[in-house]
Amino acid sequence: MKWDRIRGARVFLGPEMQSLLAPPLLASLLLVGLTARAQAPAERGERRMEAIRVEQGPRVDGVLDDDVWRRIPFTSDFMQKEPDQGKPASLRTEVAIVYDAEALYVGARMASDKPEDIETVMTRRDESGSAERFILSLDTYRDRRTAYSFAVTAAGVRVDWYHPQDDEYTRDSSYSPVWQARTTQTAEGWVAEFRIPFSQLRFSKAAEQVWGVNFNRYIPRRNEDDFWVVVPRDVTGWSSHFGELTGIRGVAPSRRVELVPYVSGDLQANSGANPRAGTPFESRRPYSGRAGLDAKVGLGPNLTLDATVNPDFGQLDADPAQVNLTAFETFLEERRPFFSEGSQLFSNDEYGPVWFYSRRIGGPPRLSAEADFVESPRASTIWGAAKLTGRLSSGLSLGALGAFTGDAFADTYDFATGTQDRVKLDSRTGFGVLRAQQELGDGGSVVGATLTTMQRGIGEARLLTRELAREAYSGGADFRLRLLGGEYFLSGFAGGSLVRGDPAAILRLQESSARYFQRPDQRYVRVSPEATALSGYTLGAKMERVSGEHWLWSISAGAVSPGFELNDMGRLNTADDIDVDVGLTYRETDPGRFLRNWELTLSAFTNWNYGLTRQSSSLSLNGSVTFPNFWAGEFRATYMPRALSDSLTRGGPLMQSAQGLDTEFTLTNSYSDTTRWTVGGGAWTYESGSRGGFVTASLTLQPHRRLRLGIEPNASLYTDGMQYVDTLEGGRAETYGHRYIFGSVQRREVALRLRANLFLTPDLSLEAYAEPFASSGTFGSFGELERAGGRSLRRYGSFTRLADGGLEVADGDSSFQLYDPDFNIRSFRSNVVLRWEWRPGSTLFLVWQQDRYMGLARGNPLAPRSLGDALSSPGGHTFALKLNWWFPAG
Numbered sequence: 001m002k003w004d005r006i007r008g009a010r011v012f013l014g015p016e017m018q019s020l021l022a023p024p025l026l027a028s029l030l031l032v033g034l035t036a037r038a039q040a041p042a043e044r045g046e047r048r049m050e051a052i053r054v055e056q057g058p059r060v061d062g063v064l065d066d067d068v069w070r071r072i073p074f075t076s077d078f079m080q081k082e083p084d085q086g087k088p089a090s091l092r093t094e095v096a097i098v099y100d101a102e103a104l105y106v107g108a109r110m111a112s113d114k115p116e117d118i119e120t121v122m123t124r125r126d127e128s129g130s131a132e133r134f135i136l137s138l139d140t141y142r143d144r145r146t147a148y149s150f151a152v153t154a155a156g157v158r159v160d161w162y163h164p165q166d167d168e169y170t171r172d173s174s175y176s177p178v179w180q181a182r183t184t185q186t187a188e189g190w191v192a193e194f195r196i197p198f199s200q201l202r203f204s205k206a207a208e209q210v211w212g213v214n215f216n217r218y219i220p221r222r223n224e225d226d227f228w229v230v231v232p233r234d235v236t237g238w239s240s241h242f243g244e245l246t247g248i249r250g251v252a253p254s255r256r257v258e259l260v261p262y263v264s265g266d267l268q269a270n271s272g273a274n275p276r277a278g279t280p281f282e283s284r285r286p287y288s289g290r291a292g293l294d295a296k297v298g299l300g301p302n303l304t305l306d307a308t309v310n311p312d313f314g315q316l317d318a319d320p321a322q323v324n325l326t327a328f329e330t331f332l333e334e335r336r337p338f339f340s341e342g343s344q345l346f347s348n349d350e351y352g353p354v355w356f357y358s359r360r361i362g363g364p365p366r367l368s369a370e371a372d373f374v375e376s377p378r379a380s381t382i383w384g385a386a387k388l389t390g391r392l393s394s395g396l397s398l399g400a401l402g403a404f405t406g407d408a409f410a411d412t413y414d415f416a417t418g419t420q421d422r423v424k425l426d427s428r429t430g431f432g433v434l435r436a437q438q439e440l441g442d443g444g445s446v447v448g449a450t451l452t453t454m455q456r457g458i459g460e461a462r463l464l465t466r467e468l469a470r471e472a473y474s475g476g477a478d479f480r481l482r483l484l485g486g487e488y489f490l491s492g493f494a495g496g497s498l499v500r501g502d503p504a505a506i507l508r509l510q511e512s513s514a515r516y517f518q519r520p521d522q523r524y525v526r527v528s529p530e531a532t533a534l535s536g537y538t539l540g541a542k543m544e545r546v547s548g549e550h551w552l553w554s555i556s557a558g559a560v561s562p563g564f565e566l567n568d569m570g571r572l573n574t575a576d577d578i579d580v581d582v583g584l585t586y587r588e589t590d591p592g593r594f595l596r597n598w599e600l601t602l603s604a605f606t607n608w609n610y611g612l613t614r615q616s617s618s619l620s621l622n623g624s625v626t627f628p629n630f631w632a633g634e635f636r637a638t639y640m641p642r643a644l645s646d647s648l649t650r651g652g653p654l655m656q657s658a659q660g661l662d663t664e665f666t667l668t669n670s671y672s673d674t675t676r677w678t679v680g681g682g683a684w685t686y687e688s689g690s691r692g693g694f695v696t697a698s699l700t701l702q703p704h705r706r707l708r709l710g711i712e713p714n715a716s717l718y719t720d721g722m723q724y725v726d727t728l729e730g731g732r733a734e735t736y737g738h739r740y741i742f743g744s745v746q747r748r749e750v751a752l753r754l755r756a757n758l759f760l761t762p763d764l765s766l767e768a769y770a771e772p773f774a775s776s777g778t779f780g781s782f783g784e785l786e787r788a789g790g791r792s793l794r795r796y797g798s799f800t801r802l803a804d805g806g807l808e809v810a811d812g813d814s815s816f817q818l819y820d821p822d823f824n825i826r827s828f829r830s831n832v833v834l835r836w837e838w839r840p841g842s843t844l845f846l847v848w849q850q851d852r853y854m855g856l857a858r859g860n861p862l863a864p865r866s867l868g869d870a871l872s873s874p875g876g877h878t879f880a881l882k883l884n885w886w887f888p889a890g
Contacts, residue, residue, distance in 0.1 A: 047229055047243030049075050049097065049213065053250075057100040060195045062156075062182030064107045072096050074109070078217060078226040083591070085233060089226040091189070093134075093217045099248060103197045108134050110154075110217060112189035119220050120155040120185075121674060122706045122759035124767065125837065126173060128159050129708070130220050130674045134192045137163075137242070139212025140203035141391060144240040145444045147212065148201065152181040154190050155705070156762045164344035166444050166486060168231055168238040174340035177201075178258075178841040178886060199256040199888070202302060204393045208249045212242030220672030223630050233589035233597070236546040237486050240444060256304075258296040260841070262884035265289040269877040271852065279373050279413045280420050294338070294884070303390035303398070308338050311382055321773040321827040323749070325723060327513035327650055328573045334358050342389045345399030346435045348448055348478045352493035353538055353560075354571035355450045355474055356433045361385065361403045365425035367467055371412035380426055381406040395439035403431045427464055428457040431569065444482040450495070451475035452569040467508060469501035472568035476538070487547045494539040499565050506531045511651060515562050515575045519646060520736040521653040521788050524611045525562045525576075536564030536575060552585040562610055574647065577615075578608045596626040609646055613654060616643050630670035638662045644789060649740045650724055653788030658722070660686030676700040684718075688791065689744065692718015710755035715862065720745050722793075725782065725821050734787040742793055743821065744781040748862045750774050763837040770830035770850075772870035774861030779821045782809055824861070826870040828852040841886025849878040 058066035074094035080087045092111040099105060110132070112118055123129040131153035139147045145166045151159040162175035177200035183192045203209060215228040231241045268286045276282045292310035299305055324330050334340045339358035346356050362382040369376065385403035392398070408426040413419070430453075437448035454472040458464045476495015483490060499509060510517040510527050517527045540558025545551070559578045566572040587599030601622040607615045620638040627633075641659045648655040664682035669675075677700070683693035694716035701709045723745040731739040751773040758766040783793030797810035799818075807818045834846040852875030860866070 049243065049245060050247035051097040051099050051104070051245060052247065054098050054100050057098065057103055057105050057195065058107075058193070060105070060180050060182050060193050062184040062191055062193045064109065064191055064193060068098055069096065069107050072098065074107075075228070078215070078228055079230045080224060081227055081230045081233070082225040083223055083596075085230065085590075089217070090222065090224060091217075091219065091226075093215070093226060095215050095228075097213075097245065099251070101251070102199075103195050104201075104248075106136055106150075106192075106194035106196070108192045108215075110134060110189045110192070115185060115187065115189055117221055118154050118185065118190055119672075119674070120153070120705055121702050121708075122155045122762070123153070123157050123708070124757060124759060124765045124835070125157065125762065126159050126176075128153050128157065130672055130676070130702075131155050131157065132190070132220055133159070133218050135216040135218070136194065137212075137214045137216070137239070138201070138245070139239040139242050140201050140209075141395075142210055142212050143395065143439055143444075144212065144242075144442060145439065145446075147214075147239040147242070148175065148177075150177075150179065150181070150194060150196060152183055152192050152194065154183055154185070156181070156183045157759075158762065162344065163238055166237050166240050166482075170238075172344045174337065174343055176337065176341055178888075180840060198251055198253070199258075199298075202304075202391060203253055204302070205253055206393075208246075209251065211245040211248070212239050213245035214239075214242045223670065223672050234547065234549045234587075235486075240486060253298070253302060256296065256298040256888070258841070259887040260294040260296075260884045261291070261887075262293070262882055263289070263291045264880060264882035266878050266880035269879075271850075271875050271877065275874070276373075276375070278415065281375065281411055281413070299388070299390075302392050303388060305386060305388050306338065306342075307384070307386040308382075309384045311336070311338055311385065321751070321771065321775075321825075321829060323775045323777075323823070323825060325720075325745075325777070327647065327724075329567070331357065331571055332359055336362075338385060338387075342387070342399065345389050345397060345437075346401065346433055346450075348435075348450060348493065351480070351491050351542055351556075352478050352540060353474075353476065353495060353566060355452050355476070355495070355566065356401075356435075356569060357571040360454075360569055361431050362405060365408040365410075367425045367464070369410040369412050369423040369425065371421070372415045373413040374410055375412075376410040376425060377408055380408050380429075397435075397437045397439075399433070399435040401431075401433045405429050405431075424464060426456075426468070427459065430455045433569070440481075444486060445480065447477070447479040449475065449477045454568040456568075465502040466504040469499045469505050469509070469568055471501070472499045472565070473497065474566055474569060488543070488545050490541075490543050492539075492541040494537070496535065496537040497563075497565050498533060498535045499568065500533045503530055503532055506534050509534050509565055513574075513647065513650065514565065514567070514572060516646060516651045517562065518651050519653060522611050522646070534563050534565055536561040538564050540579075550586055550588065552587065553583060555582045556580070576609045576646075578610065579605070581605045591628070594628070596628055596630070598625040599623065613644050613646065615645055615647075616657065617641050630672065631668065633665065633667045635665040636663065642791075648722070648724065649785060650727065652727060652738060652740045652785070653736060655740075655785060656789065656791035658686040658688035658690065658791060660684060660688075660690065674702045686721070689721025690719060692716065692720075692747075694718075706759045708755075708757040708759075710753075710757075712753035712755075713751070715748075715750040717748050717862065718746075720747065721781075722791075723779070723821075725779070726818055728816065728818075730816070731784065735785050736788065740785040741818065742783060742785070743779040745777045745779045745821070747777045748775070748860060750861050750866060752867055764835070766832075766834050768830070768832045771828070772867040773827040773829075774825065774866040774870055776824040776861045777822060782818070824856040826852075826854040826856065826861075826866070826873045828870040828873060828875065839886070841888075843884055845880070845882040847878070847880040847882070849880070851875050851878075 052072050054068050058068050074096040076094045078089040078093045095108045097106050119132045121129050121131050133151050133153040135149055135151040137147050137149045147163040149161050158181050161171040161173045164172050180195040217226045229241055229243050231237050295307045297305045362379050383404045383406055387401040389399050407428055410423045410425050412421045412423055432453040434451045437446050439446050452474045456470055458470055474497040476493055478493035481490045507529050517525045538560045542556035544554035557580045560575045562576040564575040583601055583603035585599055585601040589597050603620045606617045609615055618638050618640045622636045624634045639661055643657050644654045645657045646654055662684040666680035668678040678698045681695040685691040696714035698712040721744045722742050725741045725743050728739040731737050754770045756768045783795040786792045786794045800808040805820050807820050808815055809818055830850040832848040836844045852873040854873035
């Protein structure tokens with residue numbers, strides 16, 4: 001027997017679990033020992049071009065009439081990837097590169113047999129839509145793993161992104177450099193001209209630069225994708241296939257200093273009754289102002305320091321409305337530029353734990369207050385944040401981030417007693433993240449490590465000490481080895497966590513939905529009320545074949561110990577897990593008579609807890625097809641057999657989960673079409689009486705080249721026959737003296753996302769987003785779990801709704817009370833933004849935001865007037881102005 005002691009919990013690793021984990025871990029350790037030299041990198045591109053040095057760069061006007069463009073040779077010979085891979089491009093594309101002491105210049109001529117048919121629909125910055133476009137990709141470190149891409153559409157819209165991996169379709173759109181591009185249409189086609197300052201690129205300090213380079217022209221009306229160097233369809237790769245760009249000499253990485261100060265102000269107005277009416281806060285001023293600063297400073301040739309003071313993110317879209325009936329947190333997409341830009345430097349290639357979830361910083365306060373009137377901040381105030389990112393000439397990539405947030409308070413008022421209070425919901429908190437990743441040779445293999453820390457200045461605040469940890473640490477090491485030229489990858493990770501706090505806060509973590517140490521029918525973990533710390537570990541390994549003509553596969557295994565905890569800095573739904581996942585794919589990438597390409601994937605997944613109870617299993621069949629007209633479809637069918645869940649009773653005993661079938665499909669038209677549509681849906685059925693489905697659709701219209709309209713309706717209607725409601729005392733011996741109460745809930749939900757975009761110029765746009773949303777749940781057929789380990793419910797009799805909002809439930813000759821779990825919600829969120837990049841890197845935002853909400857006693861959100869009710873719900877308006885300036889100070 002082997003024991004692993006965790007403070008606050010004791011975990012027994014039995015022989016069954018040791019034998020389960022040993023094979024994948026042993027294989028991982030053996031393969032990690034392979035040196036970088038044993039890896040055969042992808043065959044290097046044979047194509048080469050030379051950049052020509054000029055004393056003064058050409059004027060960027062999209063005409064290419066400067067003398068320098070007349071004197072130098074242009075390269076062409078583009079090949080198709082679509083529709084006929086390997087054939088010469090049907091239209092001629094020519095490109096040349098020159099540079100001066102400050103910037104790289106790219107000139108491109110795109111010929112057309114019908115210039116009037118060139119697609120020039122306008123989009124916003126960083127969106128290409130269905131317009132024809134030309135793309136430059138640069139591997140400035142020549143590491144054959146990462147790359148920058150710069151694109152311009154025939155309408156003159158600039159788009160840029162970063163490839164954090166050697167994968168053509170893995171893109172980080174948060175990369176936001178300051179550069180210029182202009183286009184013009186001619187009698188022969190169209191012309192593009194770029195100016196990319198060296199200060200916006202990262203590269204090694206060398207007398208002569210050798211970069212990877214590729215060019216791409218996309219012609220939507222022909223569904224044609226032309227490349228200077230084609231990465232075959234059956235290969236997963238990108239920068240490892242680039243040609244070479246030579247001739248760049250005497251250019252050093254910039255010691256850049258960029259400053260972006262801003263000023264902003266907002267005015268708030270209420271719709272309907274003033275929510276502060278009758279409270280001491282009724283006369284609060286409805287307006288506010290703020291100022292802040294973003295800075296970017298080059299430290300040496302390869303590192304960049306980004307700092308922000310009092311950041312403002314008021315111009316961002318609102319998060320979509322959701323109703324969550326699970327015990328687990330809903331994770332949202334990061335939209336704030338400071339945190340999203342360069343975020344790939346803080347991740348471990350999408351495999352392994354999410355050590356850092358940036359929305360922890362500046363998110364809503366962790367606690368809530370209770371009173372007749374409560375006014376809480378939606379987000380914690382970020383005093384300041386800084387991050388250091390870059391890549392050294394040794395191949396070591398670094399990402400370090402620190403941030404500080406202030407105290408958060410809620411104002412409360414009790415109408416009966418006239419009591420006014422200010423309740424502290426969160427304390428000043430410091431966050432820190434450090435990520436380092438080292439490349440191994442030139443084969444694209446990497447090893448990395450991540451460390452995170454959180455320090456919360458709670459002091460003696462009683463509410464906070466009972467609920468929140470004072471400090472948290474987590475981190476681990478990982479690797480991703482590229483084998484046989486990128487055909488195979490071996491990945492793995494291992495790490496741990498430590499959380500410290502007062503006993504009440506650590507007890508809350510032990511009993512949280514991530515672990516449920518208090519489960520009465522398990523013996524391998526124990527609740528420790530006196531513990532002041534909680535620690536745990538995680539590890540895993542994955543082997544996969546990612547390139548090949550037909551067959552691809554993957555196999556992975558991982559473990560998360562019961563005491564592992566990430567949710568002060570990262571993302572974690574459940575600990576106490578052992579997973580095994582296998583997948584097998586067959587695909588056809590060569591176009592046939594009826595299909596352009598298709599693939600089928602069969603995958604199986606099984607999860608156990610550390611007591612070796614199988615908690616869940618699934619067997620899935622996934623498929624995708626692309627038709628000759630470039631329409632595409634996907635489907636999924638998943639079968640889930642019965643298992644014993646340790647989370648359905650939310651801290652109670654094991655409960656059998658029902659077997660069932662879940663299906664889903666989507667169908668979309670060609671990406672090159674100006675009018676885009678998607679339809680989808682799904683249905684599921686389980687033996688517990690749970691069944692339902694959903695439908696979704698989207699339609700994007702371009703009635704004018706400068707106007708785009710979008711509508712995305714979706715609706716769902718289903719019954720969950722076993723929805724957890726509450727746990728009460730007074731239960732039977734078969735359920736350890738507790739009542740684990742469930743009910744059948746009928747859920748109806750409808751939402752309508754509306755978008756309108758007016759693009760006056762590539763740098764001036766008016767964009768509107770609105771989402772009315774309605775959701776309801778009606779509970780009935782209440783009952784309690786009949787016995788631990790079973791699935792049957794002992795149903796109660798009738799129930800009566802009480803005046804105070806509760807339920808009186810009859811149970812034979814006795815009765816008891818429950819809270820009423822029914823809900824009926826109306827929500828409306830909207831954002832209208834005027835965005836004007838009035839000079840490169842400097843932007844003006846005018847914003848109008850609405851946030852309306854109403855909870856109704858009863859109702860059906862699928863009724864015709866439901867979304868109209870959302871529009872008329874009470875709420876607030878916020879009008880904001882933000883102006884920032886970009887100063888390239890060095």
